[in-house]
Amino acid sequence: VTTTGPFYVTMAAMVWIGGTAFVAEEASLAVWVGFGLFGLALLGFMLAGDVVEDTLASGWLTYRRFGGRLVAHDRLTGEPQWAAAVGDFRDAEVVATRPTDRYLGTRTIAATVGRGDDETERAFGPVADAERVVEAFDLPVEFTTLPPLDRRFVWAAVASVVLTAVGV
DSSP, X not given: OTTTHHHHHHHHHHHHHXXXXXXXXXXXXXXXXXXXXXXXXXXXXXXXXXXXXXXXXXXXEEEEEXXXXXEEEETTTTEEEEEEEGGGOEEEEEOOOOHHHHHHTOEEEEEEESOGGGOEEEXXXXXXXXXXXXXXTTOOOSOOSOOOOOTHHHHHHHHHHHHHHHTO
16 A cells, blocks of 8 residues: 555555546536545545555464474465575565554565575565564564654645645
8 A cells, every 4th residue: 555555545546636627617616526525535445455465465374483484374275375484584674654553553564585586575564563573483573562653754745735625
């Protein structure tokens, strides 16, 4: 959601402003509100699709350690999804851009595994106890806390919507 969210918001705003401008030169309040609601519905539909996609992709994974190997097992299909040697993980860190982690108290940890053409990034989570995961799988993570939010961007977005709505 964090990578596609800004694109979705921009598209919803273009539907709202562009649709209103395309339909009428002197748009009434009802037209503005109608296209605004349509843009919000479109935004909600796209974000819901991302949530469903993410849940199906990683929401059913459990992580198990078998000796020196870490295996991600999908409970939905009953099949292992990937496996890697525990010592091969590097550049591990807590993902700070997942809104659900902030609000649900979970953490997602991303780490790089493999070298050259086999290099890929693996994600662990969301997990409720990141400290336990880091310890159990010997992941090279320094901190499991999230950095504070930079609220300047939120206030800038709110201000731009308000200014657009009042017609400044």
